[in-house]
Amino acid sequence: MTHRRLSHLAACVLPLLACGPKAPAADTEATSDGTTAAPASTGPTTGTAPTSTGSTGSTGSSSSSTTGTTGGSFLDCNGSTTGSITEECDLWSQVECTNGTKCTASSTNGDTWNTSTCVDVAPNPGKPGDPCTVEGTPVSGKDTCEKGSMCWHLDKDTLSGTCVALCAGSQENPECAPGTSCLIADEGYLILCLPTCDPLAPNCLPTEVCTTQPNGDDFLCLPGSGDAGQLNDPCEYANACALGLFCANPSLASECDPMAAGCCLPFCDLTNPQCTNQGAMCLPWYDIGMAPPGYENVGVCGVQP
Numbered sequence: 493m494t495h496r497r498l499s500h501l502a503a504c505v506l507p508l509l510a511c512g513p514k515a516p517a518a519d520t521e522a523t524s525d526g527t528t529a530a531p532a533s534t535g536p537t538t539g540t541a542p543t544s545t546g547s548t549g550s551t552g553s554s555s556s557s558t559t560g561t562t563g564g565s566f567l568d569c570n571g572s573t574t575g576s577i578t579e580e581c582d583l584w585s586q587v588e589c590t591n592g593t594k595c596t597a598s599s600t601n602g603d604t605w606n607t608s609t610c611v612d613v614a615p616n617p618g619k620p621g622d623p624c625t626v627e628g629t630p631v632s633g634k635d636t637c638e639k640g641s642m643c644w645h646l647d648k649d650t651l652s653g654t655c656v657a658l659c660a661g662s663q664e665n666p667e668c669a670p671g672t673s674c675l676i677a678d679e680g681y682l683i684l685c686l687p688t689c690d691p692l693a694p695n696c697l698p699t700e701v702c703t704t705q706p707n708g709d710d711f712l713c714l715p716g717s718g719d720a721g722q723l724n725d726p727c728e729y730a731n732a733c734a735l736g737l738f739c740a741n742p743s744l745a746s747e748c749d750p751m752a753a754g755c756c757l758p759f760c761d762l763t764n765p766q767c768t769n770q771g772a773m774c775l776p777w778y779d780i781g782m783a784p785p786g787y788e789n790v791g792v793c794g795v796q797p
Contacts, residue, residue, distance in 0.1 A: 580608045583683055584662055586639060596642055597681045598633030605631055605678040613639055620657040620685075627651070644684060645697075645715065659683040673710040687713045691759040691790055694735060703730045703738060711787075724769070726752035744794025745769045760791045767793035 581588040581595035589595045589610035597605045617638035618624045624643035627634035630651065635643035637655035644656040659674035661667035666674035668685035675684045688710045689695055694702035696713035704711045714731040721733035724747040730739045733756035740757040742748040747769050748755030760767055765774030774791040777783070783790065 581610050583608050583658060583681070584660075589639075594639035596633045596635070597631070597678070599629070599631035602629055602631065605681040608681055609633060618655040620655050622655045623652065624655045625650075625652050642684070645699075657685045659685055673712060675712060689713050690786065691736070691738070692761050696735075701731050701733070701735050703733075710784075721756045723756060723758065724748055725756045727754040727756050729754075732756075738792055740792055740794060743797065744775075744792070745772060746795070758793045760793045762789045762791045765791070765793075769793060769795075771795045 583595050583597065586595045592613050593610040594613050595608055596611050598607050598609045598611075599605055600607055611633050614636040618636055618641075619638055620641050622637070624636045626632060626636075626643045626646060630646050630648065635655075637643050640660075641655045641657050643653045646653040657668070657672075659666040659668055659676070663676065663680070663683075666676070666683070668674050671688060672685040673688050675682065675686050687696070689702035689712065691702045691704075691711050694713075696702050699716055700713045701716040702711050702713055716735060717732050719734070721727055721737060721739075723737065724745060725733070726742075726749050727733050727739040732754075733739050737756040737758050739754035742750050742752050742755040744757055745755060748757075757769070758767070759777075760774035762774050762776060767774055772793045772795055775794050775796070777790040777792060778787065
């Protein structure tokens with residue numbers, strides 16, 4: 493079931509800052525620092541903004557919602573060890589990569605996930621949830637995770653992280669294990685099963701934020717921005733705001749810069765609203781009767797449009 497969110501609250505676009513495959517819909521982009529940023533999605537009825545990425549999950553049989561758009565190695569598809577990118581492979585089916593290789597997201601520019609390629613599976617590869625390392629750059633595609641997974645939530649200095657499952661199924665009907673949902677980003681070169689979360693009681697890692705993205709019904713744990721993105725600060729990505737805040741439409745607060753792409757505003761509980769900006773009230777995130785179970789009370793502080 494698709495749960496309609498009120499689009500007038502969102503304001504940014506959602507690039508991912510870390511690692512990623514190929515699919516259609518949310519503008520997303522990864523960067524070489526091992527984190528993910530994604531454009532903010534539509535909130536209670538207005539606009540769209542961006543954010544960042546991840547943590548772990550494993551593929552399973554339960555269907556999940558998607559966010560984003562479709563679309564390096566120990567050895568590339570031609571058997572070369574130069575790290576050059578060859579023709580793309582299908583991240584969803586993995587059919588082109590055989591004989592101990594896997595299809596993974598990679599980069600032609602050393603900065604963003606913008607292609608896919610076959611790479612050697614490392615000896616004794618890690619399963620989703622296991623620790624892992626990446627060789628070269630965060631977007632090289634060379635990691636120590638098993639086929640159908642990739643190293644995510646990287647420490648940019650040590651290039652160590654955790655294996656996360658790629659989404660199973662298809663772009664139209666992605667599948668992830670219970671408690672996770674499919675993130676599709678970087679023009680579809682990033683398809684990861686990431687933990688879902690409650691923005692009113694987030695259970696993400698200390699370095700993550702709980703936020704959502706365009707075209708996705710679920711809130712996901714994505715890499716945060718540290719101390720950046722405080723109340724009423726300008727933002728460009730959904731995960732560019734501090735925990736508890738969302739990159740919303742600037743028109744929702746007089747304290748925001750109207751010329752900014754987005755503005756960090758707080759999530760709020762419709763049953764116990766606590767909004768501090770001038771004239772702000774707790775605006776429902778979902779249309780009446782459309783909220784998924786457990787998210788009925790989610791709102792964002794803003795002026796009534």
